[in-house]
Amino acid sequence: MRQASIDLSVKLDRIKNDIHELAQIGRCEDDRGIYRMAFTDADMQGKRWLENRIKQAGFEPRTDGAVNVSAELTGATDDPRILVGSHIDTVPCAGPLDGTLGVIVGLECLRCLRENGIVPRRTVELIAFSDEEGRFGGMFGSQSVCGQLNPDALATLSDLDGVLLADELRRHDVEPLGALDAARDPESIAGYLELHIEQGPVLDRGQKSVGIVDEITGLFTWSVTLKGEANHAGTTPMEMRHDAFMGLADFAHAIPRILDENGTARSRATIGKAQILPGAANTVPGIVEFSLDVRDTSAEILADLGNAFRKALSAIGRRRNLMFEFQQKSYLPPVAADAGIVSGLLQQAERLGLLHLQMHSGAAHDAQIMGSMVPVGMIFVPSKNGQSHSPAEWTSWTDIEAGANLMLHSIIDLANR
Known part of the structure; x- marks a missing residue:
């Protein structure tokens, strides 16, 4: 098996071209955002584009029951393979790189290996x-691969507009239950690598070319309701009010203290959405509904934070004469990147002379799902001004090239272990 020299590198022009081409699929000319949400017509067009790119690179595209698109470079042995990838679906009004960059760089790495006659020990x-x-x-695709779905979920999952996943799949002539057949044997996979934009400001402000992820944050989201009493804004004395909004204000101000006392430097808590009812300018708010998003890289810390937030709501309720209730809408456990993979990524970054930072991921990724089944590693590249999920999302070509070359050499290293 031929080893790669440090001079082996990706072809940046091909990466540029692929990014620009895929960015045109689902782009809105009015706001310049990309609308390639999962299983929309634009998303399926993007999948067809990727299949054609895979064919042009000399590989055979494959699609499983969850409509995950893949291609493989056959290794010299039947040892468990290395997976590398990400996603090409987007949020509404997205930028061109989130997820997409990892897929395009992964394809470029396969092209580069084939063109240079490198046959790794393991299939990539x-x-x-x-x-x-x-x-x-x-995360439908990676959850399917990890065997985390069941027939009931496939029949009942829906989006925020009430569109059923099953109906949307059938609209594209895909049988929903086929996603169950996408599950892989964990013993067939030696590891998973993912390159992604950071989606935050740390690397950009620190002037680092790449980040090596050691942990991926866990998170829980709550839907919280505070119930008081709606009343006249002019005739109800301040000391006699059961003002639900004041309860929310108290809770919001308590967040920094709760994080300081119960969290870590990697803890985050966000109230991203709130509704005041009845919503009249001359009425004391009787009900407030709001979201709470809490994150940390430790499951124990997340549990501690959950307890602390419950106690805070209870204390505010007693003080303000409010009732409260909450519903946990989602929970993702934190995942640690594989220590051996992290070590290898750090070594390759040093070998390539890249300015790098070991860091955690504050966002969830497919690597988080894959990490529940196989060893995983992630590479971050800087996001300009920390911006993502918007048309302003961008990463310099120099940093993209650095991250892609780190991925290339890390694939070779991991596939030959």
Whole structure:
């Protein structure tokens, strides 16, 4: 098996071309955003584009029952393979790189290996997972591969508009139960690698070319309701009010203290959405409904934070004469990147002379799902001004090239172990 020299590198022009071409699929001319949400016509067009690119690169595209698109470079042995990939679906009004960059770089790495006659010990497979952005409430493609779905979920999952996943799949002549057949044997996979934009400001502000992820944050989301009493804004004395909004204000101000006392430097808590009812300018709010998103890389810390937030709501309720209730809408456990893979990524970054930072991921990724089944590793590249999920999302070509070359050499290293 031929080893790769440090001079082996990806072809940046091909990466540029692929990014620009795929970005045109689902783009809205009015706001310049990309609308390639999972299993929309634009998403399926993007999958067909990827299949054609795979063919042009000399590989055979494959699609499983979850409509994950893949291609493989056959290795010299039947040892468990290495998977590399990400996703090409987007949020509404997205930028061109989130998810997409990892798939395009993965394909370029396969092209580069083939063109240079490198046959790794293990087969290397590119995979573009379906619905990482969670249109239907999860990470459908990687969850299918990890065997985390069942017939009931496939029949009942829906998006925020009430569109059933099953109906949307059938609209594209895909049998929903076929996703059960996408499950892989964990023993057939030696590891999973993913390159992704950071989607935050740390690498950009630190002027680092790449980040090596050591942990992927866990998270829970709550839907919280505070119930007081709606009343006249002019005739109800301040001390006699049961003002639900003031309860929310108290809770919001308590968040920094709760994180300081119960969290870590990697803890995050966000109230991203709130509704005040009845919503009249001259009425004391009787009900407030809001979301709470809490993240940390430790499951124990997440549990501690959950307890602390419950206690805070209870104390505010007593003080303000409010009732509260909450519903946990989602939970993702934190995942640690494989120590051996992290070590290898750090060594390759040093070998290539790249300015790098070991860091955690504050966002969820397909690697988080795959990490429940196989060893995983992630490479981050900087996001300009920390922006993502918008048309302003961008990464310099120099950093993209650095990340792609780190991925290339890391694939070779991991596939030859």
